[in-house]
Amino acid sequence: MTAPTLNSVAWFEIGSDRPDDVKKFFGDLFGWQFKLSTDLAGVDYHAAITPDTPGPSGGIFDHAGKFEDYAIFYVLVADVPAIIEQAKTLGGDVLMEPVTDAAGVTFARLRDNGGRHFGVFSMPAPIA
Incomplete structure (x- = not known):
């Protein structure tokens, strides 16, 4: 895998x-x-x-x-806030604003322009 x-x-x-x-x-x-x-x-x-x-x-x-x-x-994305803004310009809306958990994963839930519910998330940046 x-x-x-x-x-x-x-x-x-x-x-x-x-x-x-x-x-x-x-x-x-x-x-x-x-x-x-x-x-x-x-x-x-x-x-x-x-x-x-x-x-x-x-x-x-x-x-x-x-x-x-x-x-x-959920779709893995580089930048959750940027994707949210892009989704809004395409007619989507936010169901749940971004949340970051203790592991550093940021996620949000959206609705597409047809009303379908989905999520996006990003992983924390690797420590160099």
């Missing part, structure tokens, strides 16, 4: 108020394993590790009934 490239789909997220059911379903179906992430305080997030991959490629978010259940993809 190669590292994801910029502007490609590189993460998925499934939101549910029943994350244990989601983990069991996808674990049984595809052999996924899960690890609790503590990178964002107060958020119940379980990293999804798919077979034969070195690390997580998605996650299960316990939204505790605050949203409807969903499944979305």
Whole structure:
């Protein structure tokens, strides 16, 4: 498996108020394993590790009934704020402003000009 490239789909997220059911379903179906992430305080997030991959490629978010259940993809980008501005000029809008977690990952959720929900994220700059 190669590292994801910029502007490609590189993460998925499934939101549910029943994350244990989601983990069991996808674990049984595809052999996924899960690890609790503590990178964002107060958020119940379980990293999804798919077979034969070195690390997580998605996650299960316990939204505790605050949203409807969903499944979305995230695109790896160089600059989240710049992409947000570009999306706005193309008729998109922001559903969730950028947030940066303890690991330095910045992410936001957008809606395209047709109303479809998706996410963007950037990784922290490598330490030289």
